[in-house]
Amino acid sequence: MNLIRSMLVAVSGLSAGYAIADTTADTTGYPLTLDNCGKQISFPAAPNGTVTIGQSATEILYALGMGDQVLATSVWFTPVLPPFSELNASVERIADNDPSFESVVNKRPELVAVQYEWHVGATGSVGTREQFDDLGIATYIMPADCDTKDNTTGGDGMRTAAFSPDHVYKGIAELAEIFDMQPAGEALIESLETREADAVATAAQLDLPDDLSAVFWFSSPDTGVAPFVAGQLGAPGYMMKTLGIRNVIQSDEEWPTVDWETIARANPDVIVIAHMDRRRYPADDVAAKRAFLQSDPVTREMQAVQNGHIIEMDAHAMSATMRTIFGLETLADALSGMSFER
Template identity: 25%
Template sequence: MRGTRPLSSLSAVAVALLVAGCGGQAADHTAASGPAAQGFPVTLSNCGVQSTYQRPPQRAVSLNQHATEVMLSLGLERSMVGTGYLDDKILPEYQAAFDSVKVLSKEYPSFETLLAAEPDFVYGGFTSTFAEKEGRGRPAFTKAGINTHLNIEACPGGPVTMATIDEEIRTVAKIFGVPERAEQQVDKLHGTLDQVDGKLAGVAPVKVFVYDSGDKTAFTAGGKGIGNELIRRAGGVNLFADVDKPFGDVSFEQVAERAPEVVVIYDYGDQPVEDKKKFLLAHPALKDVPAIKNQRFAVLPLSSTVLGVRVPAAVESLARQIHPDRFR
């Protein structure tokens, strides 16, 4: 990740934007010209930050794959001046729209780079988007007159389910004044889930362990993220749903005790899936685990296991892998 440089190194336009925003206590853009748009102002509370939108953002920046794809699914590319930090290739149906948006950086841009794009809205997928230690804390954006939104998987008010995805899509659509687009997208996503539900009617759930990464301990999906719901909807039961957060570390001995029937590998980064499989197959603590003895693995890209528009397709993909007989 990139840090920030001293204020003296900022571009002239970035300094101007920062200075202009320093007088406000909240990012509401009341100084923008013209009357408020129909249905505005809109005031929303998101992960402890309250923001007021006098009109739909016109210079938005999205960071992290799932945030970017939520915006593109709502047809908001013309309101975007920048994006950054993909884990995978963009979904094919959004590629043309994505190509019309400037990529600010391969990973997280510095605060300086973000300010230079002159955004009026920054949408982040993970808490790391707004890392205080990197100079990108949400208060810094508020001080600069820039509204922010964090994907609500980072701060859910209750169980993270498909209803949480619906809420996220509807909230972003509300910010941009396009609520009807949210309903179209929600209907599309639930159509996929309904088809999977029909295929899996009456199926016996399979015991699943998610292996994200780790050699000393296993980094796995807990019960507070959409990954837990994804497994359930795909006809599985997450053996570490009792981990009280979206992701957490567990011992390989704990994995062995819970005896998963299938290991779901999250695919991302520099470690190939085949290397992860070899590591698990060779781990002495796992030699008697049914999933290891039977070499039952399923694979999902990480970008499909976080709260965004990919989840229903990921449910179908996982269901096909762990219950292939239901899809013949």
Template identity: 30%
Template sequence: MDVTRTPRPARRRTALGTALAAALLLGGCGAQVETDADASGKVSVKRCGEPVSYTLPRRAVAYEGGSADKLFSLGLADHVYGYVMPPANPPVEESPWAADYAKVKMLSDDLLNKEIVVEAEADFVLAGWNSGFKDERGITPEILDRLGIQSFMHAESCFNYPGYPERLTPFEALYTDLDRLGAIFRVEEKAAEVVAGLKKRVEAVRAKAPGGTPVPVFLYDSGTDRPFTAGSQVPPNDIIKTAGGRNVFDGLDQRWTQVNWEAVAEAEPEVVVILDYGDLSAQKKIDFLRTSPRTKGLPAVRKNNFFVLDYNEGISGPRTIDGLEKFAEYLRGIER
């Protein structure tokens, strides 16, 4: 997620085998991982739509909770040197992988930049395009390539990556990232196990989704003059859809984007999902929606149908599936 946009406030070490499988294909998840290993121990894996050769990382740096969680879920704490965690993120102690966070260094509570990565002597950086990696801040995969520092981008953020775009649904992108990271770090079997577990949980939710017309749902991220919300290219869109709802802005081919209150009113959402992060609490966001003349008449507000989604359940990472299960349970319990 791009936490820098305005007007938002702001080593379990594994041995390198002599050869890797030519390709890892997990049916139904959209993941295609090229894993041809050459004599030097490099492996070719796609970074967005670009094939890139990777050596086994030993000093990885992760930006935000979603990135670190992906690595920790694959048992890679021994390969992680540290993480960068801007203020929008909830405390790492709340993560299921809190013990792994405690083993590595917190490098900064600011935004990702080249200086942090160089000072850490990182050999691998994991972040999203146009969020952690950003032209305006002088840290992009191309810049890091010139410095000899490997990088990888969340597939969920690749749909508009210059030169090598890639389009996957958010859940497919999560599975793909885990597959590709498994190839880069030579833990393909662990990645396949993790992905299979996540997919099983998703299908269990899908099987229980209410029938009939999907419930119209509005995700409220932030903003008073104009709201930020979720387009079709971010995890909440798949969370809402899989649970049996419909993101009222799923027609926007965007990630996190700005709309206007008139469009929200016209959509008549029956549920509002509050993305919880930063200095403005979820309760304050709910209070605003209850009192603003532009939103207090919304069906969801009148019925008090609010669901709070944790920040790390709303960005690309394993905790997205936790958010899915919680929202699905909530949605099955509301009256229509």
């Protein structure tokens, strides 16, 4: 099953989840107060108007049926999930990457929903939470980027414990509570949990070597320099551990840079490369990744390259988002078509 088909199947599963929503779910009692990434936030009522900084927050709000509340979006890696294409086309995209503080507040939102704390945090590239507070704008950061994660270390942060999909489900549940959309939140979580269990069951039936190893390559400032690869505790680490795969990168950093010589010495059985529309770096292009792996004198000798064990994965699935579950499916699916001889 290819990448696009995997995504379509996954999304159809989400859509099916709405039909089994529990209409007796609790409703939100306002004022609502939540602890969010080390900060207490309060809502006197459901927010009227939201700007999203991060694709994850955008797609979750769409999936909760709150698309009409999204005033503008920013920070995109891949196309929006197919069921939301028409909706998303009607929502202003104020930036493909980091928006300016002014462009966000000029939309006059009551809530800014954020995927990465480094965009809106103590040293936020867009702004601090205090700056938004001063204007009476609430901020909500997806828990998957701060639970079990220290974002004060610079770069993409350091995991203090392993990522779990529970952190994504927490974000879905809390956004649903903020907007008083609990039935939709419960249905979405149930659908994702089912897909997660099915992917694990699929992988359990595979005859994989006990010592199977892999590396996840997100991108690089250029193809010939040390790549950004997945540490052991982030979303790719969860995928590998869940399917019984050893990550050759042992760092607790979310996306450490590791030189190709070191990766080649580890000689992973599988290389997973990110597929994205973003073009911040030359190596964002999946074709450029493949061309480099097959032509560089160091990388072309790795057994994963020689055996054709290169898997393309939606870049957004490699982040701690609901698409991580789709990435788990992509990985299990791809491994089912590979042969590993020892």
